[in-house]
Amino acid sequence: MTERIVVVAAALCDGDRLLAARRSAPPELAGRWELPGGKVEPGESPQQALVRELREELGVEAEALERVPGEWPLRPPYVLQAWRARLLPGSADPEPLQDHDALRWLTPQEFGDVNWLDQDVEAIGALKALQRP
Known part of the structure; x- marks a missing residue:
């Protein structure tokens, strides 16, 4: 059995706003929107990977908060996990x-305005359920 790889x-929230990122690569994903992030490297926790990926992809310093309930399959052996995160004070935009x-x-109200990757639609649905009072 192949070991799964977590993505x-x-x-990333600022008040009630959520950051969406439009993919430029690979070609089959270009133009679609996602929650930014990436693969967890060996020896890294998911939280450490999230902080590293946000620094590399967006140039920001952030903090992972709590995991959004659920896990969504990508192409094998990858699975997606979403985490609530916030920018640290003094971080760049x-x-x-x-x-x-x-x-x-x-x-x-604008979440439906962009063409999300399929698994991100599910993650955002779980995030909205988590944020309900």
Whole structure:
């Protein structure tokens, strides 16, 4: 049996706004939107991977908060886990440095305005359920 590889996605929030990142690569994903993140490397915790990926992809310093309930299959052996995250005080503003060509802060009313990757739609649904009072 192949060991699964976790890919972490950041539900990076600023108040009620959520950061969406438009993919620029690979070609089959280009133009679609996602929660930024990437693979957990050997010896890393998911939280450490999330912080590293946000630094590499967006040039920000962030903190992983809690995991969004659920896990979503990607192409084998990858699975997606989402984490709520926040920018640390004094962090730079996010910029699309790697794998993305645009960023948008979306209010809950705007979540449906972008063409999300399928697994991110499910993660955002779980995030919205987590945030309900």
